[in-house]
Amino acid sequence: MIQYVVDGLVNGSIIALGAVGLSITYNVLRFANFAQGEILAIGAYMSMALIVLMGVGIGSIGPVSFGWPLLVSIAFSIVLTSVTVLAVDWMLFRVLRRRSASRITFIIAAFGLSLIIRNVITLVAGGDQMFLSFYIPKAIPVFGDFKVVPDDVVVLIITAICVVALHSFLTSTTVGKKMRAVAENPVLAMVNGINVKSVIRWSWVIGASLSAIAGTLHAHVTQLDPEMGFELILPMFAALIVGGVTNVYGAVLGGFLIGLTEAFAVSMDLSAYRGAIAFSIMIVVLILRPQGIMGEKERDD
Amino acid sequence: MVVPYSDISSGRELLKVSNLVAGYRRDLPIVIDVSMEVYEGEILTLLGPNGAGKSTLIKGICGLVEVMSGTVVFRGVDISDLETHQIIERRVAYVPQTQNVFAKLSVSHNLDLGAISNLEAYEERLENVYILFPDLWKFKDISAGKLSGGQRQMLALGRALMADPILLLIDEPSAGLSPKLRDQVFQQVVQIRDSGVTVIMVEQNARAALSVSDRGIILANGRLRRVQNAKELLEDPEIAEIYFGPGPTGRVS
Numbered sequence: 199m200i201q202y203v204v205d206g207l208v209n210g211s212i213i214a215l216g217a218v219g220l221s222i223t224y225n226v227l228r229f230a231n232f233a234q235g236e237i238l239a240i241g242a243y244m245s246m247a248l249i250v251l252m253g254v255g256i257g258s259i260g261p262v263s264f265g266w267p268l269l270v271s272i273a274f275s276i277v278l279t280s281v282t283v284l285a286v287d288w289m290l291f292r293v294l295r296r297r298s299a300s301r302i303t304f305i306i307a308a309f310g311l312s313l314i315i316r317n318v319i320t321l322v323a324g325g326d327q328m329f330l331s332f333y334i335p336k337a338i339p340v341f342g343d344f345k346v347v348p349d350d351v352v353v354l355i356i357t358a359i360c361v362v363a364l365h366s367f368l369t370s371t372t373v374g375k376k377m378r379a380v381a382e383n384p385v386l387a388m389v390n391g392i393n394v395k396s397v398i399r400w401s402w403v404i405g406a407s408l409s410a411i412a413g414t415l416h417a418h419v420t421q422l423d424p425e426m427g428f429e430l431i432l433p434m435f436a437a438l439i440v441g442g443v444t445n446v447y448g449a450v451l452g453g454f455l456i457g458l459t460e461a462f463a464v465s466m467d468l469s470a471y472r473g474a475i476a477f478s479i480m481i482v483v484l485i486l487r488p489q490g491i492m493g494e495k496e497r498d499d
Numbered sequence: 500m501v502v503p504y505s506d507i508s509s510g511r512e513l514l515k516v517s518n519l520v521a522g523y524r525r526d527l528p529i530v531i532d533v534s535m536e537v538y539e540g541e542i543l544t545l546l547g548p549n550g551a552g553k554s555t556l557i558k559g560i561c562g563l564v565e566v567m568s569g570t571v572v573f574r575g576v577d578i579s580d581l582e583t584h585q586i587i588e589r590r591v592a593y594v595p596q597t598q599n600v601f602a603k604l605s606v607s608h609n610l611d612l613g614a615i616s617n618l619e620a621y622e623e624r625l626e627n628v629y630i631l632f633p634d635l636w637k638f639k640d641i642s643a644g645k646l647s648g649g650q651r652q653m654l655a656l657g658r659a660l661m662a663d664p665i666l667l668l669i670d671e672p673s674a675g676l677s678p679k680l681r682d683q684v685f686q687q688v689v690q691i692r693d694s695g696v697t698v699i700m701v702e703q704n705a706r707a708a709l710s711v712s713d714r715g716i717i718l719a720n721g722r723l724r725r726v727q728n729a730k731e732l733l734e735d736p737e738i739a740e741i742y743f744g745p746g747p748t749g750r751v752s
Contacts, residue, residue: 494603
């Protein structure tokens with residue numbers, strides 16, 4: 199049982215970090231980014247490319263089956279994924295913003311973008327599954343009968359660091375404060391002298407960085423394939439809705455809840471239905487608390 | 500056309516708008532060929548019926564709507580092509596009519612955000628805002644969304660003052676306020692002017708607004724119709740008939 203909980207938390211970590219990106223785009227740029235899953239895929243493939251280029255495998259530290267090479271590749275992936283996302287924003291979403299396109303146009307454009315990215319990945323890396331390493335998870339006893347897979351613990355630690363870093367970024371830095379101001383009221387943010395264009399660029403970078411980390415961790419604990427973004431997007435949206443779209447921490451909570459629910463489904467031998475069960479949770483939350491667990495009701499003042 | 504400024508204004512030109520055409524859509528200009536001067540230390544009120552382009556004119560000055568042609572020269576520099584944040588950095592402040600506070604954030608956090616682009620002498624300014632609006636000090640830790648309409652208007656003004664503006668643009672400060680609160684807000688606008696800030700405000704309450712203003716401008720259908728001393732406008736029977744409604748205490752549309 200404990201292993202299912204750990205699996206749920208690990209899977210939840212990846213969904214949570216991805217959902218944070220979704221939440222930031224939703225709150226700052228005001229559209230549902232259907233290409234968010236593909237941003238995780240870009241992050242994973244960038245890491246894969248660097249691992250291949252370095253040619254030293256992913257290393258290892260003690261009982262953990264990855265080491266500095268993977269961490270270095272994540273760092274590079276953060277930079278490359280951010281640059282890619284900024285370029286895409288410049289080519290696509292910036293143009294739509296300048297034309298004051300409707301929200302639905304943004305969503306359709308994002309959906310189209312996701313198809314393009316998925317096919318570019320297939321074109322460049324091929325449609326087959328790829329693996330960062332020949333990692334086989336092996337649980338080691340911690341005390342008594344309690345065993346954990348060391349890599350899972352490291353994934354959870356990395357996620358915790360990301361969430362703490364995100365929190366201090368949003369609350370303590372000037373850019374973070376500006377980002378929250380833009381999220382609440384873009385016009386008022388502008389008349390406070392905030393450069394909204396710069397805040398938008400920062401939002402993409404934060405979202406892309408977390409996605410690069412999440413995508414690479416997902417690739418490490420499972421595998422890479424061009425469809426990975428498509429498979430992750432629905433649980434990420436479910437997480438965002440369960441946690442509350444207006445609250446970035448809600449996305450984290452929602453991610454873990456969806457991850458745990460899916461793991462629970464697997465433990466009941468219902469793994470084929472795990473998506474359906476996650477969505478049932480979402481429907482229940484929508485009925486009981488439409489704004490999500492940590493969300494706030496939309497004001498219209 | 501321009502009538503001599505009142506005794507309070509110094510007579511030095513702070514802002515000069517020339518042949519301004521502005522609006523939300525290129526094919527639908529709302530402000531048409533407006534030229535006007537604003538003098539240092541005055542309160543200038545923009546009047547006119549709904550849809551006359553009053554709000555769009557002040558939004559054009561601070562870059563919130565597209566300027567299609569014409570110039571806006573502030574302290575000798577053409578600001579009509581600048582982005583809003585660049586205009587704000589030049590110490591122009593703008594108070595929107597609605598959604599003019601960050602409802603989820605506390606009062607003090609709202610004021611902090613007002614100073615985010617200009618942190619110089621922050622403490623001193625914060626103190627001055629709390630002196631001008633004692634209610635804000637009382638409620639500094641509660642979220643702005645919980646304030647009453649009048650308090651919210653004070654926070655919106657206080658937030659704008661935190662950027663230490665030279666020119667303050669206010670969109671309908673009295674909207675939705677009782678006559679008593681309206682007069683209080685207007686008195687605070689006078690105090691702000693007396694502290695050395697030039698004020699342009701858009702108003703529907705023509706009589707009450709003109710009684711605290713130095714000059715008034717009347718717009719209709721996006722065009723400038725009258726520029727006059729506030730006192731003269733108040734005494735003009737034609738203006739009284741259109742904008743003040745019947746009787747000495749008559750309210751405007």
